[in-house]
Amino acid sequence: MAISKKTRVAVYKKFDGHCAYCGRHIAYNDMQVDHFKPQRAWNPEDSGTDDIENLMPSCRMCNHYKRAHDLETFRRYIAEIPRKLQENYTYKVGVVYGNVLENPKAIKFYFEKVRDTNATD
Template identity: 45%
Template sequence: MGNTEVKRKAIPKKIRIKVYEKYNGHCAYCGSDMEISEMQVDHVESLYWYGGADDISNYMPACRACNFYKSTLPLEEFREHVKTIPERLEKEFIYRISKKYGIIQEIEKPVQFYFETIPEKGNEL
């Protein structure tokens, strides 16, 4: 499955700019605004575990939090992982009490990533 011999190549500045521009400076996953200096380049399909390509077709602009949380998960596993956040939070007393006081309100909705809501641009070099 995983190949620990895969070496990640440095991503040239002009490619980083194209990745950043794909979604107009937003994280492809949560949609937050970010500066190019804050952007991390995520490999949609992991190089190490799933043999993903190390080129722009497999790159997504990601904020630090989303890139860390996604890790090497395939996209649909990441979606499922995000869906489980409320049930995992429910185990925390402070979360449950916050809901009782109306400080936190849960809404049920499907997990949709930002990139699924807008057209992509900048995929060509």
């Protein structure tokens, strides 16, 4: 999909130059535009659109990891990372020696934190 410069600027401004998912600041030229609801969903009724409401600013890492998944699948994949890492021998050594600190927590995306903060204002 070709996104106009006007739309790209609007997407970038949605979260003041931050990735909607991890919250890191991203340069305008490094921003990728993610479809919040994927365009190619398994069920065509769940497919997203090119409307600005469905477009999110994303860093390359988050956009690559989310791919064409819906938000809850993306959240689950991130939550599964510690379990997957625990299978790695180097990770286990790091935990034993205190170089790796395990910190399981619920995954809350940046846009959710911003939304919750704005809701309490």
